[in-house]
Amino acid sequence: MEKIGSVPTIKPKGPLWVNAEITYKCPLHCVFCYNPLDYASTFKSELSTDDWLKVFRQSRDLGAVQLGISGGEPLMRDDVEIMVSEASQMGYYVNLLTSGIGLTEKRISAFKEGGLGQIQLSFQDSTKELNDFLSSTKTFELKSKVAKLIKEHDYPMVLNVVLHRLNIDHMDQILEMAEAMGADHVELANSQYYAWALKNRSYLMPSEEQLRKAEETTNRFREKIGNKMKLYFIVPDYYANRPKACMNGWGSVFLNVAPDGLALPCHEARMLPGLTFPNVRDHDMEWIWNESPAFNAYRGESWMKEPCRSCDDRTKDFGGCRCQAFQLTGDATNTDPVCDKSEHHHVITEQVELAQKPQPPAADIKPIIFYRDDKNSKALIAENS
Amino acid sequence: MSDPILVKDRPLSLQKQFRFQWEPAQESYVLLYPEGLIKLPGSSGEIMKLIDGSKSVDEIIAYLEEQFPGVDLKNDVLDFLEHAYGKNWICTND
Numbered sequence: 001m002e003k004i005g006s007v008p009t010i011k012p013k014g015p016l017w018v019n020a021e022i023t024y025k026c027p028l029h030c031v032f033c034y035n036p037l038d039y040a041s042t043f044k045s046e047l048s049t050d051d052w053l054k055v056f057r058q059s060r061d062l063g064a065v066q067l068g069i070s071g072g073e074p075l076m077r078d079d080v081e082i083m084v085s086e087a088s089q090m091g092y093y094v095n096l097l098t099s100g101i102g103l104t105e106k107r108i109s110a111f112k113e114g115g116l117g118q119i120q121l122s123f124q125d126s127t128k129e130l131n132d133f134l135s136s137t138k139t140f141e142l143k144s145k146v147a148k149l150i151k152e153h154d155y156p157m158v159l160n161v162v163l164h165r166l167n168i169d170h171m172d173q174i175l176e177m178a179e180a181m182g183a184d185h186v187e188l189a190n191s192q193y194y195a196w197a198l199k200n201r202s203y204l205m206p207s208e209e210q211l212r213k214a215e216e217t218t219n220r221f222r223e224k225i226g227n228k229m230k231l232y233f234i235v236p237d238y239y240a241n242r243p244k245a246c247m248n249g250w251g252s253v254f255l256n257v258a259p260d261g262l263a264l265p266c267h268e269a270r271m272l273p274g275l276t277f278p279n280v281r282d283h284d285m286e287w288i289w290n291e292s293p294a295f296n297a298y299r300g301e302s303w304m305k306e307p308c309r310s311c312d313d314r315t316k317d318f319g320g321c322r323c324q325a326f327q328l329t330g331d332a333t334n335t336d337p338v339c340d341k342s343e344h345h346h347v348i349t350e351q352v353e354l355a356q357k358p359q360p361p362a363a364d365i366k367p368i369i370f371y372r373d374d375k376n377s378k379a380l381i382a383e384n385s
Numbered sequence: 386m387s388d389p390i391l392v393k394d395r396p397l398s399l400q401k402q403f404r405f406q407w408e409p410a411q412e413s414y415v416l417l418y419p420e421g422l423i424k425l426p427g428s429s430g431e432i433m434k435l436i437d438g439s440k441s442v443d444e445i446i447a448y449l450e451e452q453f454p455g456v457d458l459k460n461d462v463l464d465f466l467e468h469a470y471g472k473n474w475i476c477t478n479d
Contacts, residue, residue, distance in 0.1 A: 013410060014410065016422060017420075062410070063408070063409075063410025063411065065408065065415065065417055065422055066417070066420060066421075066422070091406055091408075093404055093417040093418070093419070095419060095420065117402070117404065117417075117418075117419060118402070118419040154401065156402065158419070
């Protein structure tokens with residue numbers, strides 16, 4: 001008998017995972033958002049329903065099996081129902097990533113009927129939400145209602161909580177809230193420092209002490225509730241000394257399509273200079289994935305410099321994240337500075353040191369922190385044009 | 386929760402979070418679940434294909450023995466189904 005349950009070893013011809021960022025419109029203003037700073041520039045050039053179905057069909061023909069429908073807030077569009085049912089019929093496992101705002105009984109019934117596989121409910125602006133929860137006001141009621149809808153439709157309750165310096169000390173309450181919502185899986189991931197989160201990095205990065213306490217609380221909670229609720233705690237990569245295997249390698253399994261049709265090897269790649277990312281309006285997915293210069297730029301190992309080039313870990317972590325390398329060292333072909341073999345590693349350790357120092361209380365930070373909203377995005381576009 | 390031991394006379398179903406299908410690009414049957422893919426090549430895919438919410442372990446073995454007379458496949462099939470059950474890919478119906 002052949003080996004069962006094996007992970008495919010042959011390099012796939014196409015992407016396995018397609019993430020459709022169908023809109024950057026969002027009713028929320030999360031300070032840790034990883035959408036591009038100039039997201040407002042996509043509002044007038046969003047893909048049509050038919051454009052999206054074409055992207056799904058062509059990617060499916062290349063072998064893609066997982067489809068994420070995300071944003072912004074995807075439910076800001078009224079054609080998600082069509083996308084879910086069409087994609088599901090094509091053979092995708094369809095995941096919806098939402099804040100829950102706009103998820104009604106009518107819409108979730110249509111998603112269920114259309115074959116939606118999973119809903120991931122994210123915590124929005126957790127500081128505000130936590131306050132709301134502690135005072136039992138509107139937001140928590142909305143989340144509970146949505147959580148109930150998700151359970152009633154026989155979906156597991158998957159909760160994504162973004163952790164940061166301003167909310168991580170309330171781990172107990174966060175976990176109690178998750179339990180009260182009947183969560184089955186809870187991802188407690190520290191924000192990654194890209195885009196809006198990078199702008200706000202110094203306000204968002206927790207101290208080592210905060211991380212330790214939060215992890216302890218998580219472990220205690222895990223022991224208390226057992227298997228009922230699965231908890232995943234993810235620390236910021238700045239606290240590691242080897243980089244993450246970002247996207248499992250550039251152009252390896254993941255394909256992101258932005259609201260304006262730009263095809264990207266990850267959510268953040270739009271920021272990288274010197275690359276022309278193809279648009280799904282101009283090219284088919286087969287050319288984009290296999291032929292486009294942008295998708296081939298950091299594929300494999302030939303682009304690597306030292307210390308990656310001769311490092312044994314290069315096949316495991318692929319040199320880390322290209323966007324982080326560019327953001328923090330100015331050159332996307334450098335080793336991700338999270339790696340302590342990188343000559344730029346000090347940019348990480350300096351930031352980590354900074355995070356150990358006391359900071360003003362949340363109330364004082366609130367007015368100076370950089371909110372993800374249309375006004376700020378448009379101002380940034382004007383600044384850079 | 387599922388029983389720790391696979392009961393052999395109750396119908397088997399795929400767990401509700403899983404989707405089973407033939408993937409031309411992989412040239413294999415696969416199981417899809419949130420954010421993941423498990424390849425089920427060869428006979429494992431063929432066995433999984435028989436899990437339809439009505440057949441039990443015993444019935445699946447009987448069916449396959451009828452399809453391939455003279456082949457001793459009982460232990461392999463049982464191994465695979467126990468593996469799938471242990472991994473929580475499949476469950477028994479009450």
